[in-house]
Amino acid sequence: MSAALFDVEACKIETIADLFGNEAYFASLEAFWSLQMAEVENRAQQLREAGWGEVVVLERGDTFHSWEHERMAQAKGGRVYVAIGHRGEVTFHEGYVTTKEARRLECGEALEKVARPEVSSTVNAYIDLHRHAAVRARLVEDTGLSLRVMVAHAIAGSCLWSVRIEPQKAPNDAVAESVENCLSESLFDARRREVLALLGFDADTPTVTAGAPDGEGLCVLLRRLIALDDAEVLRVLAVVMGETLSIGTSMIEMLGQHMGVTMADVWQADDALLDAVRDREVIGHLLADVAGKKVAAENAKATSKVQRGIICDCLTGTNGRRRHESWVPRWMAFPASAYTERGGVGSVERSMRIAEPAEVENAGPDTSNPLPQAA
Structure with missing residues (x-):
């Protein structure tokens, strides 16, 4: 509130005090800026009437850089620059010209008078706001x-x-x-x-x-x-x-289910996935998926490398294995599900999150076809 150039009490503008009563703020920024800019224009006009040939009101937020200007008396063509901060503070820099203009004056050249804008910043704001309102009102109908x-x-x-x-x-x-x-x-x-x-x-x-x-x-x-x-x-x-469209979000899960996306139509297993699966229990479940319970049981104690090799053989139909086509691991399907109760599968968690309450109660790893154990 201390930045106000106008008489706050006379304007009767609503203010709000801080917790300790040390500082007060204006309740309406629009009202503040309207009064503040009107007072800026009023003081700029007073400076012109006082003999300053030019009073330049900078755009709100533009900084007056003193190192780009030099002091110059009013009689020699110095002007006033008015800087307005985003928080409302206003500074009047009296008696300055640009450094380039100062060099020209030293050489005896006359300064070109900067043309005064046809309208003030307040009028420009008025024009822009009303034109915006008019366009928006028509646009909403089209x-x-x-x-x-x-x-x-x-x-x-x-x-x-x-x-x-x-x-x-x-x-x-x-x-x-x-x-x-x-x-x-x-x-x-x-x-x-x-x-x-x-x-x-x-x-x-x-x-x-x-x-x-x-x-x-x-x-x-x-x-x-x-x-x-x-x-x-x-x-x-x-x-x-x-x-x-953001990856790894519930939106992907919802859209996939809504559109009935079938991953088998556009995806097939590759080494990038199979090589990344390191967990023995999970590899065992994948083996049961593609090779069946009997083969999984027979190879339950085999190394992960051997089990992964059998999975690849089943997916490609090589080494005497019957080809398993259109296989999609549970995590990648829509809706997604898990092989274990250990959690940590993002797609499954998101699937649960968007599921209807009745579906959540029945959700969880598919245990209707448990992985057989080796004798």
């Missing part, structure tokens, strides 16, 4: 245009919009290569390339999100979206949503 504006913001961002791309960070090169080469990524990339072409982006642009046509900004992108029909805009939206 759902088709609103969709395109939203998609443009999601792609290009703005001072209020910040959308991040899922980095798909893998723990090692093997996992990264497995994901990059999977069918799901190929299908998604094909759709992404179609959208890049629709928007006129470079074909080598890695993502639609955060991209821009020929390096241009939000408005150019919006013009291109306006030229597309609704079906095409929705195709763009779908790719942007896919690029910004």
